[in-house]
Amino acid sequence: MTDKPKLSMLTLGGTIAMTSANESGAVVPRLDAADLLSTLPELDIDLVTHDFRSLPSPDIGFTDLAALADKIEQEIADGATGIVVTQGTDTIEESSYFLDRTIGGDVPIVMTGAMRHPQQAGPDGPANLSAAFVVAADPQARGLGTVVVMSDEVHAARYVRKSHSTSTGAFTSPNAAPIGHIVEQELVLLSRPRPYEPLPRSPRLTETSIGMVHAALGDDGEWLRPFAEHTDGLVIAGFGGGHVPSRLVPLLAELAEAKPVVLASRTSSGPVLTRTYGYPGSEQDLLSRGLINAGFLDPFKARVLLHVLVSAGADRAEITRVFRASGEIHVS
Ligand SMILES: NC(=O)C[C@H](N)C(=O)O
Numbered sequence: 001m002t003d004k005p006k007l008s009m010l011t012l013g014g015t016i017a018m019t020s021a022n023e024s025g026a027v028v029p030r031l032d033a034a035d036l037l038s039t040l041p042e043l044d045i046d047l048v049t050h051d052f053r054s055l056p057s058p059d060i061g062f063t064d065l066a067a068l069a070d071k072i073e074q075e076i077a078d079g080a081t082g083i084v085v086t087q088g089t090d091t092i093e094e095s096s097y098f099l100d101r102t103i104g105g106d107v108p109i110v111m112t113g114a115m116r117h118p119q120q121a122g123p124d125g126p127a128n129l130s131a132a133f134v135v136a137a138d139p140q141a142r143g144l145g146t147v148v149v150m151s152d153e154v155h156a157a158r159y160v161r162k163s164h165s166t167s168t169g170a171f172t173s174p175n176a177a178p179i180g181h182i183v184e185q186e187l188v189l190l191s192r193p194r195p196y197e198p199l200p201r202s203p204r205l206t207e208t209s210i211g212m213v214h215a216a217l218g219d220d221g222e223w224l225r226p227f228a229e230h231t232d233g234l235v236i237a238g239f240g241g242g243h244v245p246s247r248l249v250p251l252l253a254e255l256a257e258a259k260p261v262v263l264a265s266r267t268s269s270g271p272v273l274t275r276t277y278g279y280p281g282s283e284q285d286l287l288s289r290g291l292i293n294a295g296f297l298d299p300f301k302a303r304v305l306l307h308v309l310v311s312a313g314a315d316r317a318e319i320t321r322v323f324r325a326s327g328e329i330h331v332s
Contacts, residue, residue, distance in 0.1 A: 005137035006046045007082045008075040009033055010068065013055040014088025016114035016125035027117045029054045029088075036086060039118070039126040045137055048075075057088025057095075057113075062307065063206045065098045070201075072099065076107045082136030086129065089113040089162055089170065092148055096157035097301045100146035101308055104198035108141035111157075112149045115168045124151070124168045131182040138187040143195060147179070154180035156193045158326075161268065161298065174269035175296045175329055199322070200312045208232050208311035212303050214266050215239045221248040233259050233310045236291065237266035237299035238283070241273035246280035249289065256290035260310060260319050263287065264294035264302045271296045271327065292320050295327015 011017060013029035017036060020027050033049035052071065053064055072083050087095060096111045103109065112132040114125030132149045135141050146157040150171040159173035173179075180189040211231035213224065215238045228234060234255060238244050242263045244252065255261050263286050265272050272293050273283040287293055294302040305326060309319050 004044060004046045005081050006079055007048075007084060007133065007136050008072075008080040009037075009047060009049045009084045009086070010052045010071065010075075011036065011049070012053040012057070012060065012064070012068070012085065012087035014057050014086065014090075014113045015117045016086050016088075016112070016129070017054065018056075018117045019119055025119075027119065029056060031118070033086075036125065036129055040130050040133075043133055045133065048080075050075075055088070057091040060087065060091055060095060061206075062098075062208070065095055066201055066205050068095075069099055069102050072103060072109060076105060080107060082107060082141065083109045084129070084132045084136050085109065085111045086132075087111060087113055089115060089150070093157075093160050093162055094300050094304050096146045096148050096160060097304050098308070100157035101196060101199050101305060102201045103146070106142040108136055108144050109146040110136040110141070110149055111146065115150075115166065115170055122168075127152070130185075134182050134185055135180070135187050140187055140189050144179070144192060145195060149182070152182040153178040154182070154187070154189075158193060158297075158301065163268070174298075196326075199308050201308070202312040204311040204313075205307070208307055210235065210303050210307045210310065212237065212299055214299070215244045215248075219245060219248070221245070221251060224248070224251055228255050228259075231259070233306050234261045235264055235294070235299050235303045235306060236261060236286075237264050238272070238286070239265075240267060241265060241270070241276060242283035242286065242293070243277065244281045244286065249281050249285060252286060252291065253289035260306060260316060261291050262294050262302050262306050262319075262323065263291040264297060264299040266299065268298060292316075292323050293327060294323060296329055297323070297327050 017031040018027035112128040164170040
């Protein structure tokens, strides 16, 4: 009998696991869980490891995420009290949100990665991985859902963004703040996001296609109709509080009749408005034409959520209800 935390570690690749394959020095994913663990002091935990994928994170897709979620649920069913996932940082804000929305229960899922690869001076991977184990092993983390641990900060999956392309402090929670810190190898928890009911993962996840379009100055939207034809739903990342050029309005209204069209903001923080502006192409105009308000959800997380809902066959009323609940800021 042991009362050590029983953790499972799954590796997906990313910079944390990259080394150069030739003299060019350019790095690719090559390291496995044993390599990553060899950089840490001995851990006082019961640990099983799974080398799940070895990908740069731009290559992770919904098929990988669905398989990862299934595997994590299996690990939890087998008694894991915490899960650590390593992956590339480019898409961790999306994959963490996918896991957060589709896996229920209290077992914390802690994702981490690195901004500097192991061959650079001062690689951050070992420190991030060590911090991820601290969080996953701490009973306070039960019920937190999926979190991203980077630079000794704990970010809720629903808020976290990669906000810088190279900094080791790249991860922020623009609409909130980190929900915790790691101090002297211990978790200091500041707030707890309100738990969600898990959403179903449909087998149709892999064949669903949700498009995302950013509003841009002077865009005439000529290309939008052929683009939209190939999608099952759209996320429009509008200017400011949720605005587009007025000439796009008739087409967006037409599309919103045919498929779910979600309105987010391209600004990276702050919500889509509801009652400030009334000009053609404003938030009020678009919402009155059937676009669904993403609230505080950024366009990338809105796209993940719409993907999950559309693939599961949710109707417009259900999509609107889930977005209304998900677009709020929930901490206590
Ligand atoms: N820092 C990183 O991990 C970036 C890398 N391109 C990835 O996402 O796989």
